Amino acid sequence: MGSFVKLVLVAACALVDADGRxxxxERPAGKALAGLWEFPGGKVEAGERPEETLIRELAEELGIVVKEACLAPLTFASHTYAxxxxxMPLWICRRWEGLAQGREGQRLAWVRPSKLRDYPMPPADEPLIPVIVDIVGSGGVGLP
Structure with a gap:
């Protein structure tokens, strides 16, 4: 038996626009891993389902309304920090209401999947990139 490890569950979303971006x-200054780029989402709170976390976080962080039916499970990342x-389960979403804006002062970037590696990311986010490239591709064809 290994020593007890604290497990942190974070739900994340790959929002894909009509152009396949x-x-x-960007993680804001003052947060851990500040300056790195990540897929939006957040920590799953006690008593919350991950889908509910995403809907809440996307509304808080970006000001958009996502319906649970528009979230499709895509892949997950498991990463050991110190x-x-x-x-981190990752959902893909192609439909939402509203215009995504950085409501917490964070910068946003709409990026072609093939260009995601141009942005420095936390180590947990990096393994998600090839799956997004496979599913979204360059033309945005793939999952609903």
Whole structure:
């Protein structure tokens, strides 16, 4: 038996626009891993389902309304940090209401999947890129 590891569950979303670009957001100054780019989402709170977390976080962070039916499970990342284990399921979403804006002062970028590697990301986000490239491709054909 290994020592006890704190497990942190973070739900993330690959928002894909009509042009097949994916939204990433910059972690603001003062947060851990500040300046790195990530897929939007957040920590799953006690008593919350990951889909509910995403809907809440996307509204808080970006000011958009996402319906649960428009979230499709895509893949997940598991990454060992020094003091916790991060488990991050990633959903894909192509339909939402409203215009995504950085409501917490964070910068946003709509990026072609093939260009995601041009943005420095936390180590947990990097393994998600090839899956997004496979599904979204360059033309945006793939999952609903």
């Amino acid at each position: 994916v939204l990433i957001t 003091d916790f284990q991060l488990l």
